[in-house]
Every structure is written in C-alpha cells, then in structure tokens.
Amino acid sequence: MTDTNEISDPADLRRLLGAAMPRAVAKERVALHAKDREWIARSPFVVIATADADGNCDASPKGDPAGFVEVLDDTTLAIPERPGNRRADGYFNILSNPRVGLIFLIPGRTETLRVNGRARLVRDADYFDRMVVKGHRPILAMEVDIEQIFFHCGKAFMRSHLWEPEKWPADTLPSHARLVKEVQTNITQSVEELEAYYSTEVYSAKLYAD
DSSP: OOOOOOOOOHHHHHHHHOSOOHHHHHTOBSSOOHHHHHHHHHOOEEEEEEEOTTOOEEEEEEEOSTTOSEEEETTEEEEEOOSOOSOOHHHHHHHHOOEEEEEEEOTTOSOEEEEEEEEEEESOOGGGGGGOBTTBOOSOEEEEEEEEEEEEOSHHHHHHTTTOGGGSOOOOSOOHHHHHHHHOTTOOSOHHHHHHHTOHHHHHHTSSOO
C-alpha cells in the first residue's frame, strides 16, 4: 500500500477541480432534440449503468445493428434485450432502484451521448415488432424516462486513441478461453473445449436465439 491523501469533502473536491465550465453546465437538457434522435439512430452500442438499493453497481454493454434503441417519444427510449448469459445484474438492480445512466457510442466518433433517467422493464409491447432482428423479437425491453441528456466531449477517446488502430497496444493477452480457464478455478472443461465454446462461429450462431 502507498500513502494516500483521500478526498472526502465536496467543497475540497470542487476546489481541486475548479468551477464547472458554464458551457458544460448549460448543455443539459430534459428532452430529445432532433440531433439526439439522429445520434441514437446511428449508434450500435450503449453502456447501461445501474445500482441496486444498497448501491451495488453494474455497467453492462448492449449492442445490435445501429438504431436498435427505439425512440418512443421525446422523453422515452426502449432498449431490447437479446439472449445472453442470463445474469441480468442490471435488470435486477432496476427492480430495486430504477435510476440508470446510458452512454451511446458511434464507432469513430470521439463524442458520446449521455442519458440519465428512470427505467422499467416490460415483457411485451407493440413496438417489439420493430425490434425484430434475424426473425427474433426481444426477450424484454428496458424503457427509460429521460431526466437528463447531453453530449459529452471526446477528450477521453482522444487520450485513449480508442479508434486509432495504429496506436493500439500489442495484444499479448491470452485468448478469452485461456483467460477463463486461468481465472475461474471451478472450470472443468479443457482449454480446447473452451476455445470451441467461445469461438466466433458458435457465438454468432446464438446471438439472437439460445
């Protein structure tokens, strides 16, 4: 352990960071602008942050063809659920604490669209028919009532060079199958069996149906 100087006072934190930029404060909105709708229509990927009633957090990625998130009206979004590992950590969080945060990404763009609001889960709705992909309707959908929306600047993406392959670090990590075998001590399958299970071909075949 190293010596640390913890920040525990909000006023101290504000002094350290400085005053929020007026433009950053003023950019918050409570309803979708036409440009927000365009961004969501072009986004194939969103990260959903949740926390349960005790504050235990989860951040979960969701991805589908661009425009998979349905805009129901100026203050409501719907995000479809596809087959997955069935942990459903974020969904169980929503049942005890409906507060959610969303970050919409567009490949190649350094800016993101951030949405905060309240969520609910629905097992079916008429718009599910518009969410069909490869013949499969969503398992359920998460509706989000928007309370805050704004565009976030691209500094984090620029610092990380996320969209610049020529600046990516060399990938020296083991394959996902080998990582699972090394990290999860209760795994009985061989590396070869895991490589087959996690192969692109196998995963692609069950993206929309178990």
